[in-house]
Every structure is written in C-alpha cells, then in structure tokens.
Amino acid sequence: MSEPDRLANSAQLDSPSYRLAALDQDFLLGDSMRGVRFLMEYAKAEEALRAWGVRSTIVVFGGARVREGQAGKHGHWYEQARLFGRIASERGGAMRGTIGQPRDNVIATGGGPGIMEAVNRGASEVGAPSIGFNITLPHEQEPNAWSTPELTFRFHYFAMRKMHFAMRANALVVFPGGFGTFDELFEILTLRQTGKEKAIPIVLVDKAYWTSVVGFDALVENGMVAPEDLDLMSFAEDAEGVWAELLARGLRPGEESVPDPHQPALQSEAVTG
Template identity: 75%
Template sequence: MTPEEQERANAAQLASPSYRIAAMDQDFLLSDQMRGVRFLLEYEKTESGLRAWGVRSTLVVFGSARVGADGAGRHSYWYEEARKFGKLASERGGAIRGEVGQPRDNVIATGGGPGIMQAANQGAFEAGAPSIGFNVTLPHEQFPNPWSTPELTFQFHYFAMRKMHLAMRANALVVFPGGFGTLDELFEILTLRQTGKAPAIPIVLFDEAYWRSVLHFEALIEHGMVKASDMELFAFADDAEGVWAALLAGGLKPGESIEKPALSHTKLAAKRDL
C-alpha cells in the first residue's frame, strides 16, 4: 500500500479528535473537565511573567473604571491623585531598579482597565517604573489601558485567579472611590485581613467623605457584625501624599516585601493562604 493509499485508508482515524495531541486539542482544553487545568495555566502564566521581571511585591490600587481625567465633580481630582500616587509610590517604594535581576518591590498593580486603574499605571510610567495590569474578560469588550507595562499586562478568564494574583504579592492596598467591583475587591482583602488569612498589610481608603457617605461603618459595629477594633484594619487619606504617609504609618517598608510565613505541618493553625 502506497503512503497515499495508507492515508486514505485511515483518514477517519487521523481526523478523529481523540487522535489530536492533548496540548493541541482546543476542544479538549476548553471542556468542563479541564477547568482545573485552565485555572492552573492562568496561575502559572502570570507567575512566570512576574518572576521574569523580578516583581517581589506590589502596591495594589483599586477604583472605578468610570473615573476620567476630564470628569465632572470630584472625578478629575480622584484621577489626578491616583496618577500622583502611582508616580510617587513608584519613585519611593522600590519599583525602579537599575541592576538586572534585582527584586522589585511595591510595584503598582491594578485591574488593568481605564479610570483609576489607568491613572495609577500612568503615574508609574511617568516615574520610569514598570506597573502591572491584571485584566479580566467581561461580557462587553474590555481593553487594557495604554500605561501598564506590556510584558506585565495579563488577561484572566477567572475572577478568582485574578483576585489571587492581586492579593498574593500585595504589600498594601489603596482603594479609590468605586462601585460594585471596587467594593467586592475591598471587602475581599478586608476579610482576608480580619480572618488572619493574609499578612497585616496596610489598607487605605481614598477620600474619607466618599467612603463614609456610601458605607455606614458604625452600623456594622452597632449591630454586632464586626468589632470596633476591626475599624483599625484600614485608614483614610485625602491626597496622594496622605496615602503614602498612611501606608508608612501602617507598616509599609520601601524596598522590602512583607514576609509571608512558610507553611509547616506543625503550624497549620497559623497557615496563610496567600
């Protein structure tokens, strides 16, 4: 039998999806049973990119995608102060490193989109520092903002993995005014801090008047939902310099990474997930 005849004879076998190399079989990789593998792939692809740039720790900036530099009311102020913070934090925190392979600390990390996220990435760019954009696929089209470092601009399918990468290297969290998404991310980190599942990182809410107008923190205490001491998990600031001062007061050390305890079978009760 000639090669041509052989190929015709087993054409059905060659064309069968089962014959595809598993790593090249997109239908298989996108199937329900491979969800765990896709989750792992999202983790490792991002992890590899961050390691390549020496990113040891981050300063995470959350805030609304609807805030623009030319917005009405307080919007332009919020944008400008987020940009200023991204610049000064990059200059003072350890994100700028001249030596190849030297760890970078307190690198600005955002959700990668427009608004406050863009402003913080822009400030880092103006300082000559790299910054990270952790984008996520949404039902409507989303594009990364033009200021995050291209090699550190990632896209996630799973919100959970995106949140994990936002949290696991965070030395601090700065939360500018925002909506449902910002509230979700804020309370995610507050819960990790309250329950001891994350290190004692400083959390700063920008524009105290805004946050007290949308969240009645004292009501949580009055109803016995949280302890009064839980209010010490975060601080307020009203300008970029104030944010930096609050972070330093909360324990941030420029040029260093907050130590995350190693796991030990003798210390499971003190286990940290991040």
C-alpha cells in the first residue's frame, strides 16, 4: 500500500469498530457483553478443573481475619482448619492418580487469608492440590500462597463463583467467620432447604460460636424455619470431629459420593458489574 493510500484510510484502520471483537476490550467490557463475560468466567475455571481431574470438592468457608499464632480461639481455629486440610486431602481422594485422572473431595476455599489460607496450607503440606476461588473486591484480595497455582482463580461475578463452589461440592465445612462466611453458609443452606442442592453434609465448627451468633432455635420458635430444617447441618469441635461427622452424614471418599458437576445448583445471586 502506498503512503497516500495508507493515509487515506488511517481513520478506518484506527476506528474501534475495525478492531477484532475478541481483542476489543472496550467492547468486551461493555454492557451488551455481560453474558459473554459470565460465560467466560464459567468456562475458564471449568477447563482448568477438568484438566486436573477435579471431580468433587469439600468446600470450606471461614473468617479471613483469623491468623496463625493468635492467642485464644483464633489461633485454635487456624490450626484446626490447617489440620482438616491435611486430613481431608489424605483420606478423601484428592491425592489419587496424576493430573488428568479423577480426584475427589479436593479442598476448595475462597482463596484468601485466614481460615482459607489454613485449609489450603494443610492440603499443600501433604502434597495435595487445592482450589482457591478468589473474588475481585474494592479492597483488592490477593490469593494466599498455598492454593495450587493452576487452580487459583479470580472472579468478578459472585454468582459464578458461588456456582463453582456448589456444583462439585460433596460437603460443606464452615469455620467461624463474619458476614462473608454467613453469606456462603446461608446460600448453601437455602439451596439444600429448597432442593436446589444435593443432600450434602454441612458441618459447622465450634457449636458455642455458632449458637451464640445465630439464633437457630429462635428461628424455629418463631416459625421461620421448620424444626427439620435444623437437621440440614450439624456441629463439630475439631478437625477429626469434622471428618467423623462428614463420614457419619454420608460423605464417602472416592467415586461413590461424586455429584454430577454438569448439573449445577441454581443460584439466586444477582449478576452485577
């Protein structure tokens, strides 16, 4: 192309409309492509989880403000979460085979600090893979150093992150935490209560904490939930107790307890962004 011709069509070459759609960030981040971005967040994590053979998970939630070595309950919760990561990974089936072969009951956390770090750390210490489903927040969250790098994800949409938590879950373990932990706990409890999630065991760690911050019995007394709804969850005091409770409530290490990851639970979280 001669110089006059190049100059003649420079406005066309420089126009945003001329960019390849897949390379046009202004277009991809626009309102009309929200559905595409949502699909991309599903597909990216799905592809990596399949490549690692992650067939089922044990989801663990808990407070991000808990730290190793803290005095009192915080330090105890951290150590029990770390121990649980080891126990579940060694006994649950996460260490079976190699990349590409099925793994069951792989630890999955929110990927951040505190209890999440402790559980990922426990899995890492026994050589097991573990997942970190991080979320973009106004005050940027960074992944902890213990989740498997290839299984460390970042989401914009809470709804898609929650779907990935739910769709492979064989069990839910909830350590003490704050608003975010409550959100995830009650999301799964609601899905169980309404039949949108499979009958997975839900175990809350430290009964004294949970019964002091949530009036479960008061919900029944005031007619807000049925008495049998409280049977959706149980309590344990330490890592070994959690594992024993999971087994007692139906968790089976290996293939027998595998959910269908392609029948994800419906999520109520609104898509924003």
